[in-house]
Amino acid sequence: MNRLLQALAGAIFWLFLCIASGQTLPAAVNTDPARAVVTLPDPANPALPSLILVGDSTVRNGKDDGQGQGPAGQWGWGRPIEEYFDTRRINVVNRAVGGLSSRTYLTSGHWQRTLALVKPGDVVILQFGHNDASPVNDERRARGTLRGVGDESETIDNLLTGQRETVYTYGWYLRRFIAEIRARGASAIVCSPVPFKRWDADGKVGRARADYGGWAAQVARQEKAGFIDLNEAAATRYDALGRDAVMQLFPQVTPEETVHTNLAGARLNAEVVVAGIGALGVPVLVGALNDRGRAIAPLEDARPVVEGSAAAQRPANGLPTIFLVGDSTVKSGGKDGMVGWGERIAPYFDAGKVNVVNHAIGGRSSRTFLTEGRWAKVLEQLRPGDAVLIQFGHNDGGRIGDPAMKGRASGPGTGPETVTDRKSDGSAEEVHTFGWYMARYVADARARGATVVLLSPVPHRDRWQQERDFAGFAAWGKEVAQQGGALFADLTLVVTAGYRSIGAAAVDGFFADARTHTNDAGAAFNARCVVAALQGLPGRPFERWLRQGK
Known part of the structure; x- marks a missing residue:
């Protein structure tokens, strides 16, 4: 019994040291994605310009392999988007990490490691939002950001890390990313988060205009950065397809899943992003599209149609x-x-x-x-x-x-x-x-x-x-x-x-x-x-x- 207690005490002491020193814990102990060991790709050919993707699991899910379930598993759109580019002209580098928010992508060190790869002429697409809505401070993830796009902040004693931390708004983190991308001579594109598999009372897919989708657009406008409204455009396509077809875009083995698509759904979202790239007309990206990518119509053609039934009338003054x-x-x-x-x-x-x-x-x-x-x-x-x-x-x-x-x-x-x-x-x-x-x-x-x-x-x-x-x-x-x-x-x-x-x-x-x-x-x-x-x-x-x- 004494040996068991000593072993248990030793394990607890070792666990404490790991946490205090910032060492990575074994997967069975560490469930926090911000501190997990993640192997991310580097540009395949440093001589080429790169399209670098930064985001959460809706961009890169797990090990980017469908969780061993093939096309039926969970996939982010960052994997199939490579199919629309000529990789002899551009690197497509998916540096997104599942489970992270705009805040924890920064505080985990992933942003610093990704930024080191960014060079003049590159383009970085940023898509966060789903995990930013999580609690700001808890013992599980502590990954939430303050709501909105202002300069507000809140200093906390992080229950997960044990460290004092100042947490900012969703918009603050996006603005920091954009500024640091531009400082490297590259361009930033903000992408609104993918829509949920949820319908409103009118049978339409819910939009994020009032929160993260709208805030992403607002930051892009403020910073004069490119913006792709993936949330609105993908939801529009979902509405056109109908509920039964949309259900087939999500893993069938987990019908309760409302966020993560299967490979077919990821491919639809990737097409929307390519359409957004076509609408923005960024030369380095448009010029690197392959035949399949060029066949996708620019996203601007999906703009809402203005209603209007009354026609203007010519004045009855006899003039031409x-x-x-x-x-x-x-x-x-x-x-x-x-x-x-x-x-x-x-x-x-x-x-x-x-x-x-x-x-x-x-x-x-x-x-x-x-x-x-x-x-x-x-x-x-x-x-x-x-x-x-x-x-x-x-x-x-x-x-x-x-x-x-x-x-x-x-x-x-x-x-x-x-x-x-x-x-x-x-x-x-x-x-x-x-x-x-x-x-x-x-x-x-x-x-x-x-x-x-x-x-x-x-x-x-x-x-x-x-x-x-x-x-x-x-x-x-x-x-x-x-x-x-x-x-x-x-x-x-x-x-x-x-x-x-x-x-x-x-x-x-x-x-x-x-x-x-x-x-x-x-x-x-x-x-x-x-x-x-x-x-x-x-x-x-x-x-x-x-x-x-x-």
Whole structure:
């Protein structure tokens, strides 16, 4: 008995020494992921740029092997995302650790070890949130962060480590990561956490807009970092698939599991992240996508569609009217600080000579503006001598039939070919090319005696410096205009030239979101560019309506 007591006392003393000295405990004793031994990959080829993933088990689960259950086990999206990149051009390095929060990824030392691998030109994606909601101080994990994105802090005596620690907000930790990534000459992208397998009273998958998803977006906006709303986009896809199909994206052996997907679910989330990368347009990442990655439509095509049933009406004053037709870059209505150029162009025209009526509406493409009957309402108001400015393209990309595209994608090109889009309600739609829809607008409006101007889309915030944005849509619009007797203005290049004249710092101040929608100042700038583009048209047909001195 004495020997047993001595052995027990010795074991307890050894355990105390391990904890006090910070040594790693055996797996049977140490259940705290922050102090577990984890082997993480290094970049395979240090000469290449790296995409480094940092997060929790929804990015890298356990040993990243499905827990020995193959595709049916638990997987993070960081494993299948490598399938969408050409690893001869980029390293995909999954440094996420299951069980950690933004706080414990830092305090465990994993962040310091990961940061040491980051070099100029790399990109780091950060996705935390699920474990940040845990208790701030307990004897099990002590991994929670303070709620929100402020600078609040709380000093605790950590019940798990026995150490005094200052705990900050979720947003504070993300901001620290972003700052230290940039100090290494790399870029940071913030990703909202994957959605839970939970449904609300309306049968929709729950969103995290009010907490970690919304806070992640807020930090990205504050820091002008890239943002991928994985939570919203994946939930949208879940809703489109339906509950039964979503259940198949999670491990069947643990039906109570609501967070961790199987390999099929991880692959869906990986596709959403790739779509977000495409939307952000980061050159080093987009340039390293393989054929499979390039086939995924950018996430911007999954933006919410603005509701709107009432069509704008031309004033009953007998004056000619300029009708504006387009998407949210032409009219956003101030939602979330977003303003379209069509909402700031009227002051450039003499109200005693011409009306300006904005029929644009957020979320529409050349296809849906026609199929929803909105074009028919414009035609009802058209009179000989009117003019129509038409700008589409932002919502026309993507794969026809993909639920995330919300039935908006049109076919590429200008030809007569069609693709059948079979809907979930059993109906089918023959979808035409972008050029077919634009040609329809031109023919209809010219038959009413109106002048038609096709405009290429305003450029993205992140594309105008690197490459010619919307090259395909501009070429198709120009071809349609030439063949149909309309006018064409390359608004993309006109705005790009304007952006270059004032510089990137000023341009960054023109946007209300990461890359697409302008704020009031940006809308005013783009409106001036539209007027400049109109003044450059052959014959200057809009000159007679412009106000002097504008």
